[in-house]
Amino acid sequence: MTQPFPRILYIDDDEGLRRLVKRALDRRGYLVELAAGGDEGVERASRESFDLIAVDHYMPGLDGLTTLARLNALPTPPPVVYVSGSEETPVAVAALKAGAADYVVKTVGDEFFDLLDSTFQQALEQMRLRREKEAVEQTLRDTIERQAMLLREVNHRVANSLQLVSSFVSLQASQGGDETRHALKSIQNRVSAIMQVHRRLYTSDDVLSVDVHEYLEALIDELGATCATGKGQRPLRLTAAPVRLPTDKVVSLGMIVAELVTNACKYAYPPDDDGEVRVALRVLSGGRAALEVEDDGPGMDFFAEAQGTGLGRRVIAAMAKSLRGELIADPAHSGARIRLEFPI
Numbered sequence: 001m002t003q004p005f006p007r008i009l010y011i012d013d014d015e016g017l018r019r020l021v022k023r024a025l026d027r028r029g030y031l032v033e034l035a036a037g038g039d040e041g042v043e044r045a046s047r048e049s050f051d052l053i054a055v056d057h058y059m060p061g062l063d064g065l066t067t068l069a070r071l072n073a074l075p076t077p078p079p080v081v082y083v084s085g086s087e088e089t090p091v092a093v094a095a096l097k098a099g100a101a102d103y104v105v106k107t108v109g110d111e112f113f114d115l116l117d118s119t120f121q122q123a124l125e126q127m128r129l130r131r132e133k134e135a136v137e138q139t140l141r142d143t144i145e146r147q148a149m150l151l152r153e154v155n156h157r158v159a160n161s162l163q164l165v166s167s168f169v170s171l172q173a174s175q176g177g178d179e180t181r182h183a184l185k186s187i188q189n190r191v192s193a194i195m196q197v198h199r200r201l202y203t204s205d206d207v208l209s210v211d212v213h214e215y216l217e218a219l220i221d222e223l224g225a226t227c228a229t230g231k232g233q234r235p236l237r238l239t240a241a242p243v244r245l246p247t248d249k250v251v252s253l254g255m256i257v258a259e260l261v262t263n264a265c266k267y268a269y270p271p272d273d274d275g276e277v278r279v280a281l282r283v284l285s286g287g288r289a290a291l292e293v294e295d296d297g298p299g300m301d302f303f304a305e306a307q308g309t310g311l312g313r314r315v316i317a318a319m320a321k322s323l324r325g326e327l328i329a330d331p332a333h334s335g336a337r338i339r340l341e342f343p344i
Contacts, residue, residue, distance in 0.1 A: 006124055007031045007049070011041035011067060012056040012083070017106075021054075024113035030120070038062025042070045050078050052120055052127075054104075057084035057091060065098055072099040079123040081116075101126065151207040159198035166191045185226050186312065189262050192222045193254035197247060210250040212281060213240040219254055220261075220279060227265035231272045234265045240281040243289065245344060252319040253281075253291060259312045260293035260338055268297030268336060289344045294330075294337035 008030050012018050015036065022032040033050070035041035039062050045053060053071060057064035064082060071077050082095035085106040092103040101123040104115055169188045196219045197210060204210075220236045227234040245253070261277055269275030280292045320327050325342030 005029055005031045006051040006120070007033070008120065009033050009035060009041060009045060009048075009050045009053045011035040011038060011054065011059075013037050013059045014056070021113070021116070024110070025116065025120075028113070028117045030117075038064070038067035038070070041067060045071055045077075046074060052079050052081065052101075052123055054081045054083050054116070054120075055100075057082065057086065057095070065094060068095065068098050068100060079127045081119055081123055083116075148205070148207050152204075156198075159195050162191050162195035162198065166195065186259075186262055189223055189226060189258040190255060190315070193219060193258040194251055196222070197251050197254060206244070207247075209244040209246050212243050212245050212250060212253070215250055215254065216240050216257065216279065216281065219257060223258060223261050223265075227261065227277070232269055233274045234269075235274075235276050236261065237276060237278045239279070241283045241289070243281075243283055243344065249323060249342075249344075252322045255319045256291065256316050256340060257293065259316050263312060264293060264295040264297070264336065267300065268295035283344070284341070287343055288341055291340040291342075292337060294333060294335060296335040299334065300336045 006029075008025065010018060010021050010025075010032055012021070012034075013036060018034045018036070022034060025032045033044070033048075035044055037059055038055075041053070041055065042062070055064050055067050055071070059067070062070075064084070068080055068082065071080055079101035080099070082092075082100040082103045083106060084091055084095075084103070087105050095103050102119045104112075104119050106112055107115065166188050169184050169191065172184055196215055199218070216238055217240070220238045224234070224236045227236065257279060261279065264277040268277070275295060275297065277293070277295050280290075280294075282290050282292075284290055316327070320340055320342070323340070323342040325340045328339040328341065330337040330339060
């Protein structure tokens with residue numbers, strides 16, 4: 001497809017030079033329109049479309065720099081080449097600082113027209129490349145936004161599906177004995193830990209990371225509804241630093257919190273006694289964080305052989321490994337305190 005000739009507006013108060021420029025540049029493949037001064041040039045540029053504008057420096061009334069400023073203030077200004085009969089460096093510097101694409105000094109004969117031609121080609125090529133770059137960047141932004149929208153929809157559907165699973169598990173737990181009920185509640189808490197991540201993702205503009213404080217707050221609320229045993233109350237307390245973590249890390253962190261809180265609610269206190277369980281997340285130096293879950297019960301040896309199936313501890317160990325973290329039991333604490341340190 002043949003490319004259209006570039007449409008140029010040449011602004012200069014010298015009528016003779018304007019005609020010479022038009023004749024010379026028309027022969028070089030440009031469509032040249034003329035304006036006798038800054039006011040006329042700005043008025044034409046505001047209502048017509050040009051690929052490039054050339055502006056003379058010394059003009060009565062609206063001088064070159066003022067004309068340049070008004071042209072650049074238009075909604076979609078084309079590149080402007082500044083033309084002057086002066087070789088003064090300050091004029092060139094002022095024009096370039098004011099937004100000129102390039103600067104040309106008037107000379108005698110065809111040398112000036114050749115220089116204009118070369119400068120125009122460079123300015124038009126720079127504009128073409130800039131527009132192509134902007135188009136690619138806009139396409140990339142649109143693609144990212146579409147992908148983010150699709151991910152939010154996926155997370156929304158996953159969260160709904162997990163909510164359905166959680167409801168089925170809860171219904172089954174209500175019909176079983178104590179051991180079955182405790183086992184199914186543990187499963188429900190694990191599902192809730194994952195479900196809360198997806199809820200955060202489909203309600204957020206950021207689908208790659210999660211605000212951990214908000215996430216743990218919602219998870220603790222859900223865990224609190226299933227933690228009471230007998231007549232005893234199990235208030236859950238949360239202290240969490242405002243930090244965002246990648247989705248996969250938050251899932252692992254949530255699974256660990258769900259297991260540790262469930263264990264504390266079940267084993268730390270007698271069924272009919274009140275007992276508090278505390279969860280804390282702190283940011284440490286050196287790009288690390290620490291998660292702590294503690295209670296005021298009689299304490300326990302977390303690393304001793306499990307009395308039951310040991311599934312909960314295996315889940316905790318697997319999640320800690322995925323976080324590249326280290327599990328530490330604090331023997332100095334009067335109750336049980338499990339600490340996980342991991343890189344963020």
